[in-house]
Amino acid sequence: xxxxxxxxxxxxxxxxxxxxxxxxxxxxxxxxxxxxxxxxxxxxxxxxxxxxxxxxxxxxxxxxxxxxxxxxxxxxxxxxxxxxxxxxxxxxxxxxxxxxxxxxxxxxxxxxxxxxxxxxxxxxxxxxxxxxxxxxxxxxxxxxxxxxxxxxxxxxxxxxxxxxxxxxxxxxxxxxxxxxxxxxxxxxxxxxxxxxxxxxxxxxxxxxxxxxxxxxxxxxxxxxxxxxxxxxxxxxxxxxxxxxxxxxxxxxxxxxxxxxxxxxxxxxxxxxxxxxxxxxxxxxxxxxxxxxxxxxxxxxxxxxxxxxxxxxxxxxxxxxxxxxxxxxxxxxxxxxxxxxxxxxxxxxxxxxxxxxxxx
Numbered sequence: 001x002x003x004x005x006x007x008x009x010x011x012x013x014x015x016x017x018x019x020x021x022x023x024x025x026x027x028x029x030x031x032x033x034x035x036x037x038x039x040x041x042x043x044x045x046x047x048x049x050x051x052x053x054x055x056x057x058x059x060x061x062x063x064x065x066x067x068x069x070x071x072x073x074x075x076x077x078x079x080x081x082x083x084x085x086x087x088x089x090x091x092x093x094x095x096x097x098x099x100x101x102x103x104x105x106x107x108x109x110x111x112x113x114x115x116x117x118x119x120x121x122x123x124x125x126x127x128x129x130x131x132x133x134x135x136x137x138x139x140x141x142x143x144x145x146x147x148x149x150x151x152x153x154x155x156x157x158x159x160x161x162x163x164x165x166x167x168x169x170x171x172x173x174x175x176x177x178x179x180x181x182x183x184x185x186x187x188x189x190x191x192x193x194x195x196x197x198x199x200x201x202x203x204x205x206x207x208x209x210x211x212x213x214x215x216x217x218x219x220x221x222x223x224x225x226x227x228x229x230x231x232x233x234x235x236x237x238x239x240x241x242x243x244x245x246x247x248x249x250x251x252x253x254x255x256x257x258x259x260x261x262x263x264x265x266x267x268x269x270x271x272x273x274x275x276x277x278x279x280x281x282x283x284x285x286x287x288x289x290x291x292x293x294x295x296x297x298x299x300x301x302x303x304x305x306x307x308x309x310x311x312x313x314x315x316x317x318x319x320x321x322x323x324x325x326x327x328x329x330x331x332x333x334x335x336x337x338x339x340x341x342x343x344x345x346x347x348x349x350x351x352x353x354x355x356x357x358x359x
Contacts, residue, residue, distance in 0.1 A: 013064050018077045018149070024062065025127060025147040033057050033131075034140040053139035055083035058129050070102065070118045072125070079149070080122045084222050085133035086145065089345055090329035093231075095223040096133045097340075098190050098216040106210065110172040110203035114161050117168075119215045123160065123187075125151050130226055135337075148229040155239065156186055156221075156306060158247055163187040164215075174206025179213060181342075182351060185307050190216040191342065219348045220308025227305065235300040241293040250303055254292065258356065261291055266358065284313040288356055309352045316357045 011024055028036060037057060059066065062081060064073050073081040085096040101122050114120065130145045152160055163184030170179050181188040192214045199209035227233045244253050261269060266284065270277050273290035277283070286297050288311055294301060304310070315323045328349055341347055 011063050013062050013073060014075050016074055016077060018079065021062075021074055021077055021079060021127065022147075022149060025129065028058075028061065028129065028144040029146050030144065032141050032143050033061070036061055037140065054085065054131060054142045057139055057142075058083045058131075058144075068103070070121070072122055074127075078121070078125055080126045081129070082126055083129045083131060084226070086130055086226065087133045087345075090331075093223075093226065094345065095219040095226065098188065098219055098342075099128075099222050100190060100192075101187075101215040101217065103192065104167070104171075104189060104213045104215060106171045106176045106200065107203045109168055112168065114164060114168075117164060119164065119187075123152060125149065128222065128225060130230060135334075146230045148225060150225050150229070154246065155237070155302075159185050159250075159307075160187050171203055174202050174204075176202045176210035176213075177208050179210070184218070185352075186218055186221050188216050188218055189213040218308060218351075220352075221306055224302075224305040227300070233300060235302045235305065236294060236296060237302045238292060238294065239303055250307075251309075254354070257292055258288070261288075284356075284358060285311050288313065304354075307352055308348055309354055310349055311354045311356065313356045313358050316359060318359065320357070 011020075013021075016024070033054070037060065056066065059073075059081065062073070064081065072078050080101070082099050082101075084099055086093050087096040102119055108118070112118070127147060127149050129147045131142045132145060134141075163186055166183045167179055167189045170176055170183075179189050181190055183189060190213060191211050193212045196211075198212055200212045202208070202210055228235065238254065239250055242253055242257060244250065264272075266287065267277060269287050269291060273287060275287060275290055278286070289297065289301075312326055314326060317323060328346060331345070336344070
């Protein structure tokens with residue numbers, strides 16, 4: 001079995017700088033893990049089907065010992081390491097699951113400010129290692145696609161802070177038991193724990209015991225990073241098209257823009273945006289995109305991709321009742337056998353829908 005001499009004690013995650021880390025990560029590109037990990041490191045203590053198996057092997061490649069330290073994995077460089085499984089869907093390649101950043105300590109969170117937040121340090125710079133997920137495959141056979149060093153841009157930093165603030169407010173006021181993943185657009189508070197019955201104490205015991213949770217980046221965000229940074233797919237910014245200010249709420253602005261279409265006929269809208277009427281199911285969605293200022297019918301909308309928003313036009317009767325069921329991409333029965341609902345493709349699609357009723 002071939003081995004890569006790049007692995008070994010020579011790489012020190014505590015002292016490595018950004019250049020050294022990226023060079024070490026590039027050696028993983030296009031290879032199965034067994035090609036870069038010597039034999040003694042290919043044996044796992046737990047089942048190869050364990051969700052964290054590949055991530056632990058990638059940590060071993062970087063000589064990182066598992067820990068619950070609040071500091072980033074690469075201390076000197078201030079970089080966090082995260083392995084992201086990819087799966088093929090009918091809509092293309094997507095992140096298979098949320099990317100867990102760190103556990104939430106409710107009492108500690110309640111006393112933090114955003115400036116001092118422990119999770120903020122881990123979010124500042126993340127090395128994503130993307131690999132292909134194959135159901136039932138041994139962890140050492142996982143094939144690394146590429147790696148990307150990512151930092152949140154100025155366009156999403158305000159939203160991440162908002163996501164954090166909503167959860168922090170609930171933790172501070174004894175409402176941690178009411179926290180939901182839907183509280184965040186990009187940064188969510190994912191449920192954790194081997195048993196759904198596990199509960200933890202709240203800040204100053206203000207409220208009832210709450211489910212343990214962890215900060216996690218949504219699948220839509222990591223899928224967007226992969227599409228733009230690895231596959232180099234072009235996109236357009238709707239925030240730029242609508243000339244929104246950095247602190248202006250994106251979703252509210254989009255709804256206000258669409259509100260101007262209320263009462264207008266499809267034919268009238270088609271004439272105003274210069275698009276011929278089409279009987280295709282996608283025809284109305286294209287008109288909606290044009291009304292929002294997106295002239296390229298195939299362009300990916302940056303904010304929709306980041307937030308996981310999908311446009312759904314729904315034909316309704318004069319009584320407001322839908323004429324048909326809302327459809328989603330096809331799925332394969334065997335592909336969802338081992339899926340978890342919380343990380344499922346369907347759940348991610350249902351979380352953020354832009355529904356436009358058409359009379």
